[in-house]
Amino acid sequence: MNGLREDGHLTDLALEYALDGAPLDATRAHLDTCGVCRARLEAARDIELPAMPELAAPTAPVLQTPEPANRPWMWAVWLAAAAVAALVAVPLLRPADDGLRVKGAGLSLQVYRDEGETSARLKDGDPIAPGDRLGFRVRNRDAGYLMVLGIDSADAPYLCYPQHGGGSAEEVGESPRPRPLPEAIRMDDTPGTERIVAVLCEGPFDFETMADAVSEDDLPAGCTMDGLTLEKR
Numbered sequence: 001m002n003g004l005r006e007d008g009h010l011t012d013l014a015l016e017y018a019l020d021g022a023p024l025d026a027t028r029a030h031l032d033t034c035g036v037c038r039a040r041l042e043a044a045r046d047i048e049l050p051a052m053p054e055l056a057a058p059t060a061p062v063l064q065t066p067e068p069a070n071r072p073w074m075w076a077v078w079l080a081a082a083a084v085a086a087l088v089a090v091p092l093l094r095p096a097d098d099g100l101r102v103k104g105a106g107l108s109l110q111v112y113r114d115e116g117e118t119s120a121r122l123k124d125g126d127p128i129a130p131g132d133r134l135g136f137r138v139r140n141r142d143a144g145y146l147m148v149l150g151i152d153s154a155d156a157p158y159l160c161y162p163q164h165g166g167g168s169a170e171e172v173g174e175s176p177r178p179r180p181l182p183e184a185i186r187m188d189d190t191p192g193t194e195r196i197v198a199v200l201c202e203g204p205f206d207f208e209t210m211a212d213a214v215s216e217d218d219l220p221a222g223c224t225m226d227g228l229t230l231e232k233r
Contacts, residue, residue, distance in 0.1 A: 002200065003027050010037045013176070016108075016139070030161050109198035109226045110137040110178055126229040130189035136161060136198075137178040143168035144200045147183065147210060153192020153232070157211035160196065167207040169199075187232060197227030 002120055003014030010018075014027050018041055023031075031038050092125070112119040114133040136148055142201045147169040148161040161181045162170040187194070199210055202222035 004030070009034065010040070012031050015041055016177070028132065056069045064226050105196075106141040107198060107200045107224045108139040108178065109196070109228070110139075111135075111196055111228060111230075112137070114184075124229060126230055128187060128194065128230045128232050130187055130191075130232065132187045133184055134160075134187065134196075135184040136181045138175070138181060138198050139178040140172060140175050140200050140202070143172060143174045144202055145170045145204050146198065146200050147205070148196065148198045148205065149207065149211060149214065150185075151195040151211075151215055152188075152190055153191065153194070155215060157207075157215065158185075159207050168212070169201065169205050171204075172200075191232050195227060195228045196230065197225050199223055 003011055003017075003026050005011050010027060010030055013022060015037070017023050018027050020029070031041065111122045112135045113122055113128065115133070119135060122134075128134070138146065138148070142144065146161075147159070150158045150160055152158065159167065161183050162168075163183050197214055198213065199205075199219070200223065201220065205220070205223075213219055213223075214225070
């Protein structure tokens with residue numbers, strides 16, 4: 001299980017690990033010598049999602065109306081990725097090792113900002129502004145209990161997901177590919193650093209308990225965390 005397809009190029013999943021900052025050793029070595037896969041990786045970084053649905057009110061956090069189970073725009077994203085691969089003349093193959101798993105890289109949070117006609121993925125350290133609307137995608141290779149929460153510049157925690165759960169984490173099945181969460185938040189007007197994290201635990205937990213643990217960087221046993229820091233200006 002080296003992350004390579006039958007044609008010798010990287011699998012889609014191996015590229016996802018690289019995008020999330022946890023590439024396999026074989027991925028690093030392959031990218032050093034393969035211009036095709038480097039182009040695929042750069043193209044994947046540039047893919048933007050269509051605009052998220054409008055929110056009902058500009059308060060934070062805000063519950064976004066859940067989308068239908070069938071999300072046509074998600075298929076558009078994957079089709080766009082396939083089109084990019086075709087442009088660099090790499091056939092899309094799905095060998096058995098495309099489902100490889102790497103211990104320690106089981107949770108990934110992606111944060112998107114609504115930019116009108118599109119939504120762009122944010123990176124660690126990116127600037128945001130009061131009123132920005134943020135959506136989330138999460139990949140978790142193990143089932144468990146999921147929560148997305150934020151800590152603002154005053155060390156005040158806020159719940160991003162699930163807003164419908166009464167402060168309890170959402171039980172989720174494994175998702176080897178990033179999936180969109182059906183709730184979004186709109187940022188308030190307090191400037192400073194915003195830390196947004198996803199937490200996945202083996203057992204149930206609540207917002208208050210986990211907010212304290214994240215603030216103190218003391219994650220409970222059986223939990224894993226992934227996140228990024230944004231600068232609100």
